[in-house]
Amino acid sequence: MKKVLTYGTFDLLHYGHINILRRAKELGDYLIVGLSTDEFNALKHKEAYHSYENRKLILEAIRYVDKVIPENDWDQKIKDVQENDIDIFVMGDDWEGKFDFLKDYCEVIYLPRTVGISTTKIKHDLFSVKK
Ligand code: C2G
Numbered sequence: 001m002k003k004v005l006t007y008g009t010f011d012l013l014h015y016g017h018i019n020i021l022r023r024a025k026e027l028g029d030y031l032i033v034g035l036s037t038d039e040f041n042a043l044k045h046k047e048a049y050h051s052y053e054n055r056k057l058i059l060e061a062i063r064y065v066d067k068v069i070p071e072n073d074w075d076q077k078i079k080d081v082q083e084n085d086i087d088i089f090v091m092g093d094d095w096e097g098k099f100d101f102l103k104d105y106c107e108v109i110y111l112p113r114t115v116g117i118s119t120t121k122i123k124h125d126l127f128s129v130k131k
Contacts, residue, residue, distance in 0.1 A: 002028035005086040005106075007071050009036040010055055011048035012122050016092075016114035018062070023111050024090040025064035032084055033059055034071035043073070049123075081105045 025031040093110040
């Protein structure tokens with residue numbers, strides 16, 4: 001069984017998220033998502049609209065996702081790869097090169113981001129909607 005691992009905040013879920021989760025799952029048989037906790041988001045200078053528990057609930061309902069684990073810090077990836085017998089690590093290419101240190105432990109693949117959508121764009125577009 002080929003196991004795939006990816007990480008993210010996945011707030012205000014949109015088709016860019018679904019595209020990366022679908023493609024990540026297509027690379028193997030089992031997809032684990034490291035979901036950023038609310039505390040870790042603060043370290044990433046991100047504030048999610050949905051709590052960790054609710055983002056986890058939503059992710060677990062996605063057909064491509066087999067397991068969700070908490071992402072608490074930047075330093076857990078090697079341990080996560082080893083403890084979960086991960087074969088392939090996947091991230092969107094906005095992270096190109098940032099996780100190449102994992103190449104000693106598994107295959108590292110950066111997939112093209114989906115152009116034209118982001119959680120930030122959703123928030124901006126909604127905020128600027130004419131009252
Ligand atoms: N993504 C994408 N296309 C978009 C938006 C996001 O492919 N239009 C991908 C990102 O490249 C990432 C994943 O969706 O691989 C999750 O994106 P975020 O929730 O924004 O996650 P991020 O804040 O990048 O967290 O340790 C890694 C970090 O936790 C990644």
